[in-house]
Amino acid sequence: MNRIEKTFKKLRTQNKKAFIPYIMAGDPSLEKTKELVVLLEECGADIIELGVPFTDPLADGPTIQRAAERALKNGVTLRKVIALVKDLRVKTKVPLVLMTYYNPVFKYGEEKFINDAKDAGVDGVIIPDLPPDEAGELIKTAKKADLATIFLLAPTSTEDRIKKVATASKGFIYYVSMTGITGAQILLDDSIGKSINNIRRITDKPVAVGFGVSTPDEARAVSGVSDGVIVGSAIVRKIQEAPEGLRDFILKLREAVR
Amino acid sequence: MKKGYFGKYGGRFVPETLMPALMELEKAYLESKKDKDFQERLVHLQKTYIGRPTPLYFAQRFTEHLGGAKVYLKREDLAHTGAHKINNAIGQALLAKKIGKKRIIAETGAGQHGVATATGAALVGLECDVYMGTDDMKRQALNVFRMRLLGARVIEVPVGSRTLKDAINEALRDWTTNVRTTHYVLGTVFGPHPFPSMVRDFQSVIGKEAKKQIIQAEGRLPDYLVACVGGGSNAMGLFHEFLDDNVKMIGVEAGGKGIETGEHAARFAGGSIGVFQGCKTFLLQDDDGNVLGTHSVSAGLDYASIGPQHPYLRDAGRVQYTYATDAEALAAFELLSKTEGIIPALESAHAVAETIKLAPKLSGDKLIIVNLSGRGDKDVQHVAAIKGISL
Numbered sequence A: 001m002n003r004i005e006k007t008f009k010k011l012r013t014q015n016k017k018a019f020i021p022y023i024m025a026g027d028p029s030l031e032k033t034k035e036l037v038v039l040l041e042e043c044g045a046d047i048i049e050l051g052v053p054f055t056d057p058l059a060d061g062p063t064i065q066r067a068a069e070r071a072l073k074n075g076v077t078l079r080k081v082i083a084l085v086k087d088l089r090v091k092t093k094v095p096l097v098l099m100t101y102y103n104p105v106f107k108y109g110e111e112k113f114i115n116d117a118k119d120a121g122v123d124g125v126i127i128p129d130l131p132p133d134e135a136g137e138l139i140k141t142a143k144k145a146d147l148a149t150i151f152l153l154a155p156t157s158t159e160d161r162i163k164k165v166a167t168a169s170k171g172f173i174y175y176v177s178m179t180g181i182t183g184a185q186i187l188l189d190d191s192i193g194k195s196i197n198n199i200r201r202i203t204d205k206p207v208a209v210g211f212g213v214s215t216p217d218e219a220r221a222v223s224g225v226s227d228g229v230i231v232g233s234a235i236v237r238k239i240q241e242a243p244e245g246l247r248d249f250i251l252k253l254r255e256a257v258r
Numbered sequence B: 001m002k003k004g005y006f007g008k009y010g011g012r013f014v015p016e017t018l019m020p021a022l023m024e025l026e027k028a029y030l031e032s033k034k035d036k037d038f039q040e041r042l043v044h045l046q047k048t049y050i051g052r053p054t055p056l057y058f059a060q061r062f063t064e065h066l067g068g069a070k071v072y073l074k075r076e077d078l079a080h081t082g083a084h085k086i087n088n089a090i091g092q093a094l095l096a097k098k099i100g101k102k103r104i105i106a107e108t109g110a111g112q113h114g115v116a117t118a119t120g121a122a123l124v125g126l127e128c129d130v131y132m133g134t135d136d137m138k139r140q141a142l143n144v145f146r147m148r149l150l151g152a153r154v155i156e157v158p159v160g161s162r163t164l165k166d167a168i169n170e171a172l173r174d175w176t177t178n179v180r181t182t183h184y185v186l187g188t189v190f191g192p193h194p195f196p197s198m199v200r201d202f203q204s205v206i207g208k209e210a211k212k213q214i215i216q217a218e219g220r221l222p223d224y225l226v227a228c229v230g231g232g233s234n235a236m237g238l239f240h241e242f243l244d245d246n247v248k249m250i251g252v253e254a255g256g257k258g259i260e261t262g263e264h265a266a267r268f269a270g271g272s273i274g275v276f277q278g279c280k281t282f283l284l285q286d287d288d289g290n291v292l293g294t295h296s297v298s299a300g301l302d303y304a305s306i307g308p309q310h311p312y313l314r315d316a317g318r319v320q321y322t323y324a325t326d327a328e329a330l331a332a333f334e335l336l337s338k339t340e341g342i343i344p345a346l347e348s349a350h351a352v353a354e355t356i357k358l359a360p361k362l363s364g365d366k367l368i369i370v371n372l373s374g375r376g377d378k379d380v381q382h383v384a385a386i387k388g389i390s391l
């Protein structure tokens, strides 16, 4: 069993929810990213998502776009992010998931990417512009390497899509809270809970919710209807604008997800 | 061939949120092809609104000047709004209306597709927002004002390279957010399936007309077709109808300041296979898969990628691709203006530039059709500025 699956299994038996922070690797620097991962783990993150910068992040809003621009200026590449994970594995066992667009993976070579990522200690991958329909080979290779392939569902997903994504996903399913891009305002009506219930009718794989969760209150509400909460833009913004308040903010988010 | 693919190129690489919309679009588009009312409405608008068929014009003085093959111009510059872009925009506006969308959005580089989409929106009664890079808004200021006159909102894209690719990113983000009410009128044979096939089909009227017209004028098929290639829609529009014929085809990319300078948009001269903005195709990228900046004097060709059917046709040896530099395009812009009284769009001037090289190498009984994809009024200010003339 993969480390991500183990994490969710353990949380389930304890009746707890996963707190999954996202940071952009290399923003403000790769050295700093290492420290941040350790900090996030200390503060109780169950899984950590590491963003890989890309020139054209079409699923991301301005906050993560700008973080990617800063990371690219620092010369950060997929290769370097994989090397970073290798370094980190000396210090930490927290499950790490790479969130990357597909072209850097394609250019790297799918098989080589999966194997190198696995060897470095990466536990899973999220590729927002690679739906399962186009991921046949990647899923096969990842399965062999026991690397989790985490696919996305959205409010627009039909039953057919839910089935397809649920079958292709390993580790957890990433439910996008709204039709939109990262960093947009979440709408906390009962639609998220309803959608997740629909998904649960089809699969018992864990479902974590991301996009737009930016406050502890929102995190609390979302954790009430899901298996985990992903917080990205709000943390990235904190790192950039008010890093002194980061630990406190993370602890509050952690506390809210239960 | 796998659905939505041209050989190994194409596909549907988009966030999950958009997948259902693309499936719905594909279905609606396939139905519209068989829908007699839809087709009749389209043909009627092509005739009475766009002004089709556009003429196939024998450019006699230009031909004599070059001293070789006979050059015909397919006059897409005479279509309503001044470029071929309207063929696709009207088709998609009708389709958007049919599937019950309230709003259409578009990206634009040269502004021609933005103007065409704004026109389509006004024609069928839809809200319209157009994304355009800051740099393109400057060099195509006239078209920005035209779009506003037509009732569209022009949204400036100040990020990335501030050109076409960034406008597409923003349009895709908007579509992801508003997919339930909005249709994205992609302006070229690019992006996720079904756009490359659908846009090609809406543009294929160019080649269908040209085939009839050349047979009427010369009693035979042409020897060469020449078209500029940005995303590749005017080229596919002309080529498609001739793919099974014994006709040579040349696509002309933007050579910018020269391939060796790195400042160009010649995907086949400097690119490799990648996955970008919804499809697997050729792409100007670095070793880590990040997309490179591009340069062209013409905003409509200043783009890092190319529609997926083009690399397919190139691999098959069916279409040959070359490029023209900024300087060659500017010279062609002036030469066609002076010899024929036709000011071409800077995009189309790249096809004219290749013709200037090709025609003299051929004998006088050979026939070339050049796709004059648009008129150059929009570029006059920009060309004046390049020549250091203030208007």
Ligand SMILES: Cc1ncc(COP(=O)(O)O)c(C=O)c1O
Residues within 6 Å of the ligand: B083, B084, B085, B109, B110, B111, B112, B113, B187, B188, B189, B228, B229, B230, B231, B232, B233, B234, B235, B299, B300, B301, B345, B347, B348, B373, B374, B375
């Ligand atoms: C007049 C004209 N020709 C050509 C192009 C390039 O697009 P495509 O390659 O899709 O025909 C444009 C794009 O803006 C254009 O305005």
